[in-house]
Amino acid sequence: MLSTLPDTSTTTADDRPVSAAEVHKLDTTEVLLTDWQHIGPDHFGISARWPARHRFYAEAAHDRRDALMLVECVRQSIPMLCHSAYATPFGFRQAWEDLHFAVEPSVLGRTGTDLDIRLDVRCSDVIRRGTRVGGMTMDVRASWDGLPVATVRTRFNNQSPAVHQRLRGAKSDMAAAHAAALPPGRPVSPELVGRSRAADVVLAPAPEQPPYTWFLRNDLDHPILFDHPVDHSPGMLLLEAARQAALARCPQTATVVGMTTRFIRYAEFDVPCLVSTAQLPAPDGRDGAQTVRVALSQSDQVVFTADVTTARV
Template sequence: MALHVDQGVSAVVPQAWTHKSNANEVLCDRWWRTGPDSFTVTAHWPEAHGFYLTRHGLYDPLLLGETIRQTLPLISHAAYDVPLGHQLLWHDFHWAVSTDALAAGDASAEIELHITCSDVTYRGTRAADVTLRVEALHAGASLGSARTRFGIQSRAVYERLRGRYADIAAANARALPLPSPAPALPAGRENFDDVVLSSADSANRWQLRVDTAHPVLFDHPVDHAPGMLLLEAARQAAHTLAHPRQTVVAAMDTVFTRYAELDAPCWLKADPLPDDLIGRARVRVVGHQNDKDVFASVVTLATVD
């Protein structure tokens, strides 16, 4: 059962509640309840991260995405009686960040997340679906905001729905060979090992590059391509389309429609959209596999010097 911390009393976040195997990848450190369905979570961003790189003097905006992703299991286990071993299913994820507030300093950054949960549906005594809204602060200033909805399934239900794909070892044994990476610089990457796109038959189409040995994106074995990998792929596709302009992601609006499996190619296509109301470029990235859409993301890019 969950540990129900009294309102206003902070507690250390157990590593298991973030669903990360590597303790060095845990960003959330403390949490407390501020109301029946509201919480505060503090997190620390390292001065330098091996994957979420500081570029243009800014923290990687996807650090905010990963921090919020860690709050999904945290709040589920801590506040809504979800046992360890249950599976979380991302429905959608919408976030925006103030690029000015991403300015990196000479030390780790303390992030404060104010979380409100709504539209909580239950299966018995535990939550089954949750909408989570976040207001994020960095050094007391507004960093960004997010809204996401996710579902929660017991392992038995998950195995019934996933069928043969629920077997993690078998799914990884069927994984496709790793294709060659696309050029790193246009994708906003310095290391080819961190490129998650492989060039295809046109300048705006790629195969998703699923490296199940990647130490961050595949922190532990799973039976499908993780949501953070899909977000990273959308980000890299948008940067590539904008190249050679220097850009940073300012917002992402993503809908996940089905799992991206490891045993078939997942194709991504990026198309420009009209600029937003303040003149920032927007790119729509769609991933499809076996002739069905897997996810779609509208990526908003801010230009940097």
């Protein structure tokens, strides 16, 4: 049931550090959040670092910041607040339902120095199942030195191990899922998708499909996208696929500044996943901006959609 709840988060008078376990990362160097505070009812402040350079979240070929690194900060905030503020046990999984973000384009051009980002997070529409949080909506306003950087709105559900097992069935067997995974196909040219390394390309050619269509590459050895074992294609991989597909479709506006996405079904390792695109009308009020609709599908069923906005920076 959906209800408006009293504040159930843990009150903290001082800053609390963030651990790798709280953000579901094995590599401690990939923890972008530094500390967090409880501000008020279901209201939190989180400090994060936006490195000037990163081995994956960087449009190195264009010397710009990568908007998806800010999204990764928000993604890390989801399990961190679930565990630390809402007493969710470790072993629970958080699954995205939808995500919308819009980044101030001028910030993406600020390179050469790390940015200390402040996330103002408000949680709402909290679902409670027994004593546990079953899902919620998060509204995030990101700022740097008091200046607005981005807005993010996302909804996710919070799955106990038993719920995840029931939803996934045999697919929840991690070893079996990895053993059955299709090998990643040959990557497209990195320059086509705004990348400098072939290892970071997540699209493979689909020559028998319509133009601007590719196959998703699940490289289970990728150190960032597959930092820890999972039984399906992770959400950040799907977002990266949407970004790369949009850049391939609109190379003249080579920076992603926003997305509106829906996570509909799990994307599986053992079934080919098509990444298709369609040009949408240009958004109003932004010179040179383009919007591309990206859809990922398996066995003729859509698993993920994203309306991706690109702009000149």
